[in-house]
Amino acid sequence: MAETDCGKFTDEELAFLRHVRFGTLPPRSKPADLVETVETEQPWLPTRPHFDPGTQGPPLRT
Numbered sequence: 928m929a930e931t932d933c934g935k936f937t938d939e940e941l942a943f944l945r946h947v948r949f950g951t952l953p954p955r956s957k958p959a960d961l962v963e964t965v966e967t968e969q970p971w972l973p974t975r976p977h978f979d980p981g982t983q984g985p986p987l988r989t
Contacts, residue, residue: 936944
């Protein structure tokens with residue numbers, strides 16, 4: 928069985944198929960337009976204490 932190139936696309940064909948599927952891509956962002964983010968939360972600390980009924984609740988009736 929001889930191998931053929933019937934299953935492979937050229938670069939131009941692939942570019943056309945990408946354009947058909949996704950349309951025109953927006954222009955690339957300039958480095959001056961990017962914003963640096965700063966982490967403000969401390970994810971290793973709990974945001975609120977865990978519920979612990981302890982001895983704070985009313986006395987239990989027996």
